[in-house]
Amino acid sequence: MDKEAILKNAQLWTQAPFDKETITQTLALITANNAEFQESFYKDLEFGTGGMRGVMGVGTNRINKYTLGKNTQGLSQYLKETFKNEQIKVAIAYDCRHNSKELAQVVASVLSANGIYVYLFEELRPTPLLSYTVKARGCHAGIVLTASHNPPEYNGYKVYWQDGGQLVPPQDKAILDLINSLDFKDINFNGNPDLIELLTAADDNAFIEDSIKAGKVAGNVDRSRLKIVFTSLHGTSITLLPETLKRAGYTDLHVVKEQAFPDGNFPTVKSPNPEEPEALKMAVDLADKIHADIVIGTDPDSDRLGVAVRDNNGKMVLLNGNQTMIAMTDFLLKQTDLKSLNNPFIGSTIVSTPMMHELAAAHKVECKEGLTGFKWIAKMIKDHPQQDFIGGGEESFGYMVGDFVRDKDAVTAALLACEMYAFAKANSSTTYQDLIKLYVEHGCYQERLVSLVKKGISGAQEIKQMMIDLREKTPQQIAGQDVIIIEDYQASTRENKHLNKKESLNIPKSNVLIFYLADGSKIAARPSGTEPKIKFYISVKSELDHVDNYPAIQEQLNNKINGILASFDI
Structure with missing residues (x-):
């Protein structure tokens, strides 16, 4: 888009249906005519592998009430066309980021204005809980407001379908075509409060119970012997993960207090990304101070998981996503009665370690491989209902245990990581030592x-x-x-x-x-x-x-x- 087209695009935001504050901010950007102005209006914000994600602000290439409102209006119309004569239901969750709660309310208003019943979490909650709730509540779709581990100025919008997985073909293109056919004046913001129900602790408890059922697989081991340090990196996992571990029997749990409060500024880290060792420094320091066995860290919406364990010299090292995936998959396969399952399979992605195929061959199960993003692993499960899914992951620190959640799930994956280490400890080993043994066995x-x-x-x-x-x-x-x-x-x-x-x-x-x-x-x-x-x-x-x-x-x-x-x- 050339400069003239950008200006024309921006000028549309200086009049109705946009509100006074948006008009004022747009006029200021037009006057500045700087890089921020160009980037705010040079294109429409697009859906990527993890939904729509971008910097917050005014403009077509920014996250705001109008870009998300237009998405939601298009989704609403698609749902009404697809599920005629049904009371359509949609669940909404949001994370700790700036404006997430307010944007979630905007989305709920647009859905309810279109006659759609909304289940809205009253407070911030992890993304895997949203995926779970879509299925548990019999919803037709779900939406989560999050920008995962992006910098503080970002927010985002992810859409889930009936199976609890993110949008995939053909729904994604059909919905996008409908969204692109709309104008901002087509958005109905006049919500109906009677169609919005706030979710309660009962939904949390159901998820925790099923998480423990899926992830507590180590048998009769003394879980109280495992000393754990956990950090939520100022995100949503603090609402569910400690309680899940404690109910599963992990009582020696130490939370990094400085990072336990939700905060969209992420004040103690450069990036709230557990893939980066710097993000887990405070947790590792605490682990060294109290001689902990394992460090668990999650990203702001609690779908990514970082795991640090002690190497053979007693030094705490952060496993990369491929290593965590390999170790947890092998452990899960060994603890599962594979003969009782129907043609079981594990899932991975094209950019993840080829070692997943080696594990699959060794355990005589299939390894399905898809594009980057857990929506493709969820699609594998949906497309092959005659097969039992065991677990799977990708290199970017995501893992899914079983199919009760259809997205990467740091809560259940954290439990599985602790189970893996508790089992190793009960057998006079460590997770690190067991991983190296896998390298000897499989390359x-x-x-x-x-x-x-x-x-x-x-x-x-x-x-x-x-x-x-x-x-x-x-x-x-x-x-x-x-x-x-x-x-x-x-x-x-x-x-x-x-x-x-x-x-x-x-x-x-x-x-x-x-x-x-x-x-x-x-x-x-x-x-x-x-x-x-x-x-x-x-x-x-x-x-x-x-x-x-x-x-x-x-x-x-x-x-x-x-x-x-x-x-x-x-």
Whole structure:
């Protein structure tokens, strides 16, 4: 969109149906005519892998009552067209971010104005509870106001369908087409309070009971012996996670008090992201002070989980998402009576560790693989009702235990992580030692994620050009290794260069490129669907003949990853 079109777009926000405050703020942006003005109006905010997420403020490319109102009006009309002659029900939850409660009320008002019955959580609650409530309350859809682990100026909007999973084809495109056909004047903000019901502690208790049923799998072990440090990073998990662990028998639980209060400013961390070691520093410091076994940290909406455990030298180390997923999946498989299940399977994503396939083969279960985002794992469950889902995850610190929740669930995953460590401790081992044993048994995998931040209009263009260059100037070698297979999920093709063979990928289109090298290394490039980033996912592998040799092999693999990054000039 050129400058003239941006100005024309902005001028529409200086008149009805927009309120006086919005008009005043828009006029100020037009007068400033700076980068913020350009970025606020140069496009419409789009749905990505985790719904709609963006900076709060006025404008078509911002999170505000009008952009979310338009989404909700479109969703309302789609629901009424799809479920004719039914009393449609929608559940709404929200996190700790600025304006989340107010925006949740706006969304509830639009839904109720359209004759839709709303279940609204009275206070902030975790995202997995919303997914659970959609199913438990028999809702037709669900909405959560959250921007996950993004910076404080962000908020977001995620939509769930009847099965408790996020929107996937064909509903997502149909709803987006309807939203795009609307004008802001079409939004009905005149809510009906009689159609809004506030949810109570009974909904919390039902979730906690089912979470324990799904995650408490370690058998008869002394859970009181496990010393746990937990931090909610100022987010929603404080409302459910400590109570869940305590009811499951984990009484030696220590909460990081400085981070226990919900706060959208996230004052004690640079980023409320448990993927980053810095975010868990206060928790690790407390763990060292009290000699705890394990650290658990969650992101603001409590769907991502960070786990730190002690290595063989007694140092607390943060496991990456792939390691947590591998350890928890193997433990879950071993504690499950697989013979009693119908064609059981585990789930993963195309950018996660290939080791999930090794585990599946070893336990004689299927490993289904989808695009990035738990909505695709939820779709696997929905599309294969004749199969039993055990558990699954992705490299970005998400995990789902069973199918009672259809999104990544840090509450139940935290319980499973504690169960895994309590079981190891009861058998004179640790989670870290058990993980290395898995590397000996199945091959030693090492993964790393590198994210390049590219903000604003120029950043979006730069990311677009980087993906174009990777496609048009495809490397023949990476770090001295031949590129033998190229998967292009945008073109839906898989090219085997050694066999000179090209075949179609039976998976929805996505802007992802994956290179497989002759030595078994895997490199994926993917623009983020929720942040101004391009991400590179690297996976390398080596044999490990003995647990004592892990440090040396780990160093070799990290050096190999460094070489791959250098070949991309990263």
